[in-house]
Amino acid sequence: MRQPAGRAERRGGGSRKPREERWAELFAVATEVFYEKGYEGASLQHIADRLGLLKGSLYYYIHSKEDLLFEVMSEVHRQGLANIVELASRPGDPLQRLRNVVIGHVDHMCSNLTGTTVFLHEMAALPEERQAEILGGEHAYRSVFLDLVQKGKAEGLVRADIDPKLASLSILGSVNWVYRWFRPGGEFTPKQIGEHFADLIVHSLAADGVLPAAKPAKPKRGKKTTAPES
Template sequence: MSDLRETIIRTSLDLFDQNGFHGVTVKQIVQASNTSKGGFYHHFQSKDELLFVIHDTFITYVLKEAQAANVTHSSPIPKVQAIIQSFVHVFDLYKPHISVFYQESLYLKPEYEERIKGKRDEFKRMIFDVIQEGQKLGYFRKELPLEITGMAILGMVNWIYKWYRRDGTYTIDQIAEVFTDLVLHFLLPGKQDSEYFHHMLKVPFFYESE
């Protein structure tokens, strides 16, 4: 990514966050980015495409991380651990992008919205697939309904955007460890099995159960 393109994105994130998508013009973005309209349109066809890129950046990241976890690990336990870790970290890595996403996603053009939805659906499917794989192989509790379990994980992690602060009490690494711990503890069949897999895979739990 070119320096100017990154500058335009970073500047627009601040402007959209402060004034809303419709409260910002291309002229204002150009002026705040210290560039020209030619510089802007060299990288983005329109303000609408810029909004799409902001949305697409963090969704693409978390999807690629999930795909990498699926390839790297053969067992569903480290797979789900890696997916949760990267999913939590996205709320720190792309905090401004996500803030603008939740504020301005209604203004995405239909063609862009469809592309974003496609990636979000693919990530959701990957969460469901790893849970289902773990249940079939006997690693995860089979009595847990797949859809409820998958949506619980997605909802729990997605809510981070509402309360996470970089200057807060806990670092994103600590939060990621707690969330991984919580997910593994409710997925694994029982305390004895949980301790076994913890030992065998050296899962870095943030705290230990009594």
């Protein structure tokens, strides 16, 4: 985890927990509180109470609630981006790599549901300049999907009528929505969801003759039959 810009220098020592250990604990609790109460409903007092600290003690680590949200969002984005960049760099043609990225992205979101929800729900709570700082330039996250679609089109693997920018927005928008209805132990596993979404996306983009004629396989249902929440 990077050194947060909004954190104050820790004074003193004694028998207190090491600063980085306490920061990691603060980070985890803040993420949970933002998830449970939303940014507007959460307060530094809520976070301090759950940590068993006085509210004033938080200022050893953070300057404001906004700074704390910024650090949570930045770390969620950093981890997610690192995940898809690594997946996109693996061997294979652009469509194969796009499939891997979609599957891995869904799995990462579902495995980090609390942080994902905070990130996708609370981005608008930050000023635009801080949002841009997190997302990076032309949205580094979306650029991974855009690059793969563009390369696939250049190689003749993606249909000529596909607009890469619109396609990347559509892919990321539909895949990101999974967090709204996925529940651990529900009807489908993250892998099943990721594979099904990936097959649908790749088949919708692929040029004629690039892929086998078979339609995307229907995922097998698990034992539980809980319907997705709307």
